[in-house]
Amino acid sequence: MTNHIATEWNENAGSHTQIAYAGLALKDLVAAELNSYFQITYNDNLQKLEEYLGNQSILTLPEIILLEVDENGACFDFVKQIKSNPLFNGIIIVLMSTNNDKSLKLKAMQLKVHDFYIYPFSMSDLRERLNFLVKFKLIKPKLVDISQDVDTTYRMPVGKRFMDLFISGCMILGLSPIMLIVVIAIKLGSKGPVIYKSKRVGTGYKVFDFYKFRSMRTDADKLLIELSTQNQYANEDGGTKAAFVKIKDDPRVTKLGKFLRNSSLDELPQLFNILLGDMSLVGNRPLPVYEAEMLTSNEWSMRFLGPAGLTGLWQITKRGKADMSERERKKLDNFYAQNYSFWLDWKILIRTVPAVFQKEKV
Template sequence: MPLPLATEWNENAGSHTRIAYAGTQIKELVASELNNYFQIIFNETLEEFEEYMGNQSILSIPEIILLEVDENGECFKLIERLKQNFLFNGLIIVLISLSNDKDLKINAMRLKVHDFYIYPFAMSDLRERLNFLVKFKLIKPKLIEISKEVDTAYRIPVGKRLLDVLVSGTMLLILSPLLLLIAIAVKLGSKGPVLYKSKRVGTGYKVFDFYKFRSMRVDADKLLIELSTQNQYANEDGGTKAAFVKIKDDPRITKLGNFLRNSSLDELPQLFNILVGDMSLVGNRPLPVYEAEMLTSNEWSMRFLGPAGLTGLWQITKRGKLDMSERERKKLDNFYAQNHSFWLDMKILFKTVPAVFQKEKV
C-alpha cells in the first residue's frame, strides 16, 4: 500500500472546516480543488462577504477567511473592520493576489494576515497550508498545557543531560574572557543591547528565552517588512508562494554581526540555555514563535518530539552547500528526533567544528 503524500497529511480533518471566500477571478479553480476538503461559502463581492459575516453567530463563524485581493485594496479595509469586532478575533485570514505588487504584500504583512499567496501556485500547497493553520490554531492557545503533556512522553536521557551540563559549564568558564571581549565589541560597534533575546519553541513545544550576541541593527524589526518585498532580498521562488520569507543577504546585519554569524560566535550565549536545560548541545534548532506560526507542513511537528539543540544533523550534513533545501532540513530534523543517541551526538559534535568555519551563511 503506497504511503500518503506529505501534502495530504490532514485532509480528512479539513472536511469539517468552514471557509468564507470572496472573489470571482479564481473562484472556479478554488471550488474544483478545495470543495472536497472544506466547506466553502462563496461570495462574489466584498460587500456580499461582509454582509454574510455580519449575519454569523459565535456558533456559525467560519474558521478561515480566504479573500482575493482587489486592485483598490478594499479587502485590507475590510480586514481592519473585521479585526475590530471581538467576535472575529482569532480567525485565520489568507489572501490570494493575481498581482505581484510589493505594496500589496506590505499591507498584508502590516495587517498580520496568516499568509499571502500570489497566483499561479499549486492548490495542493494552499490546501496543506490551510489544514496546518487550523491545526496550529487549536494548539497555539494551549502551548503551556501541551508542553506539559509532551514532556511526559519525552525525557532527556540522564547521560545526555550530564554531558550538556559538563560541557556547557566548562566552556562558559574557559571562554569567559572571549565572551567579555565580544560583549564589549558589540556594545562599541553599534547602539543597542549586547544580547539579543527572542522567544523560541523547543522540545515538546516548550517556549523559552533564547540568547545570542546581537548581530543586527536595533531597528531591524522595522526594516523587515520593507526588505521582504524588495527583489534583491526575496527568496528564490520570487514570491510566487507565501510572501513571508527569510531575507537573503540581510542588510540589517552589522559588520561585526556578519563576522559573528559567519564564525558562529554569536551563538555562544546559548551555552547558558544549555546549562539551565532549555536546550541541549545536540538537537534540532529551536524555532522562533513567529516562524512556527507560518509553517506550511506537518513535517515540522515531528522535530519537536526530539531534543532542541545548539547544533544538529543538518548543520554538519549540508552546511555550506547551495543545494540545501527546507525539505531536506525537515527530513534531517525528523530523522534525529526519531534516532538520536549518545554516539550519534558524539559524531555530530566532532563534525560541528569544521562545519562552523565553512563560508556559507546558514
C-alpha cells in the same frame, strides 16, 4: 487536478470546516479543487461577504475567511474591520493574489493574516495549510499553551543532560576571556544591548528566551518583514512561505556582527541556554515563533519532538552549500528527532568543528 502529497492523511479533516470566500478571479479553481474538502460559501465581492457575515450568529460563523486581493486594496480595510470586531475573534484569514506585488504581501503581514498566497500556487499546499490552521486553533490557539501538553512527550536522557552540563560548563570557563573581549567590542562598536534576546520555540513547542551576542542593528526585528518582501533580499518562491527565513546579504548586520557570525562567536551565549535546560548541545535549531507556526503539520511537527540544540544534522551535512533546500533541512530535523542517540550526538559535535570555519554560513 493537483497531485496528491504525502501529508494528505487528513484530507477529510476539513469536510465540516466552513469557509467564506470572496472574489471571482480564482473562484473556479478554488471550487474545482476545494469543494470536496470544505463547505464553502462563495461571494462575488467584499460587499456580499460582509452581508453574509452580518447574517451569521456566533454558532454559524465560518472558521475561515478566504479573500482574493482586489485591485484597489479594499480587502485590507476589510481585514482591519474583521479584526476589530470581537465577534470575529479567532477567525482564520487567508489572502490570495494574482498580482506578484511584494507591497501587497507586506500589507498582509503587517495585518497579521494567517497566510498569503500568490498565484500560481499549489492547491494541495493551500488545502493542507487550511486544514492545519483549523486543527491547530481548535487544539490550542497558542504555542505557549501547546507546550504544556506536548512537552510531556519528551524527556532529556540523563546521559545527554550530563554531557550538556559538563561540556557547556567547561566551554564557558575556557572561553570566558573571549566572551569578555566580544562584550567590550560590541559596546564600543554600536549603541544597544550586548546580548540579543528573542523568543524561540524548542522541544515540544516550548517557548523560551534565546540568547546571542548582538550582531545586528537595534531595529533589526522591525526591518525583517519589510526586507523579506523585497526582491533583492527575499528568498521565497512565489506565494509559499519559507519556514526558515534567511536574508541574503542582510543589511541589518553590523561590521562587527558580520565577523561574529562568520566565526560563530555570536552563538556563545547559547551555552547559558544549555545550562538552563532550554537547549541541548546537539539537536534541531530552535525557531522564532513566526517560523514555528508554519511547521505545525504532521509532516514537519516531528522536529519539535526531539531536543532543541546548538548544532545539528543540517548544520554539518550541507552547511554553506547553495543546494541546501528548505525541505532537506526539514527532513534532516525529522530524522534527528526520530534517531538521536549518544553516539550520533558525538559524531555531530566532532563534525561541527570544521563546519564552523566554512566561509558561507547557513
